[in-house]
Amino acid sequence: MPEGHTILRAARLWSTIAGTPLEISSPQGRFELEAKQVNGKELLNAYAHGKHLFLRFPDDQIIHIHLALYGKHHWRPAPIEPPRLTVRLRAVHPTGAIDLIGPHVCELITQIEADAIIASLGPDPLQQETLSKEFLTSAAKVTTPIGRFFMEQSKIAGIGNVYRAEILFVCGISPYTPVSDISKSQWERIWKVARELMIPGVDLEGPTETILPGSPTPVTLTKPLKLDPGRTFYVYQCTGQQCLACGNAVEEEQFYGRTLYLCRTCQTR
DNA sequence: GCCTTATGTTCAC
DNA sequence: TGAACCTAAGGCT
Numbered sequence: 001m002p003e004g005h006t007i008l009r010a011a012r013l014w015s016t017i018a019g020t021p022l023e024i025s026s027p028q029g030r031f032e033l034e035a036k037q038v039n040g041k042e043l044l045n046a047y048a049h050g051k052h053l054f055l056r057f058p059d060d061q062i063i064h065i066h067l068a069l070y071g072k073h074h075w076r077p078a079p080i081e082p083p084r085l086t087v088r089l090r091a092v093h094p095t096g097a098i099d100l101i102g103p104h105v106c107e108l109i110t111q112i113e114a115d116a117i118i119a120s121l122g123p124d125p126l127q128q129e130t131l132s133k134e135f136l137t138s139a140a141k142v143t144t145p146i147g148r149f150f151m152e153q154s155k156i157a158g159i160g161n162v163y164r165a166e167i168l169f170v171c172g173i174s175p176y177t178p179v180s181d182i183s184k185s186q187w188e189r190i191w192k193v194a195r196e197l198m199i200p201g202v203d204l205e206g207p208t209e210t211i212l213p214g215s216p217t218p219v220t221l222t223k224p225l226k227l228d229p230g231r232t233f234y235v236y237q238c239t240g241q242q243c244l245a246c247g248n249a250v251e252e253e254q255f256y257g258r259t260l261y262l263c264r265t266c267q268t269r
Numbered sequence: 270g271c272c273t274t275a276t277g278t279t280c281a282c
Numbered sequence: 283t284g285a286a287c288c289t290a291a292g293g294c295t
Contacts, residue, residue, distance in 0.1 A: 072289080102287090104288085
């Protein structure tokens with residue numbers, strides 16, 4: 001589940017139990033030391049940047065969480081049941097508990113360290129309305145394919161394999177296009193589309209979807225979209241299905257170790 | 270029930 | 283480039 005939208009949703013979940021002392025433990029044991037350090041303290045605030053989540057406690061203690069591929073949060077309303085074996089961190093509040101499952105990172109850090117992590121990340125489309133001049137200037141010198149660039153968190157923070165596929169499709173851009181070939185107006189469109197696709201994702205309750213009421217229209221679309229009711233993505237995991245803009249088959253391929261989904265007709269350089 | 274797969278990242282070779 | 287990390291769901295038997 002976890003691209004930037006999922007992490008921002010998690011930050012909002014944690015925010016709902018801020019301001020009250022929390023009973024924090026590590027039932028599975030892996031993060032026992034970290035849990036002990038903040039047990040009984042109140043969460044001051046929770047915030048995200050890209051796929052990184054930060055929980056701020058008093059005394060310059062910040063829990064830094066990265067979910068990677070398997071990590072999840074679960075809200076367990078009161079009365080809470082005993083945690084499952086895989087719960088690595090549980091925070092109990094009078095109204096319920098947050099269970100953290102299988103995160104790649106759950107570590108105690110300082111504010112300075114948290115700031116350094118954020119400084120190492122690129123802009124987050126969920127939190128920044130427009131790209132800076134500095135970003136565009138430096139992007140103009142990068143020859144990396146855009147499909148690769150999108151996955152580098154130090155370049156853009158929060159986009160993963162789902163949103164990469166969907167954004168590039170909606171913008172009609174081939175993943176192989178060198179970043180330096182992307183014009184300023186194309187970047188503006190990319191950023192706008194990224195926000196239009198990702199912001200609604202923050203509030204989804206079920207699995208990620210990108211085809212929602214108000215979703216952006218693919219640039220290559222010539223006729224109205226004919227929507228198959230079960231279709232929740234434009235191209236992500238739609239291999240063999242019809243491209244919603246041109247009708248040709250969506251394809252998949254391996255690209256730097258990840259599966260890329262695209263319509264070769266609509267996504268040109 | 271067993272096997273594969275996944276919206277991610279780091280590290281070893 | 284591939285393995286390891288580590289979890290749950292879905293597809294297959």
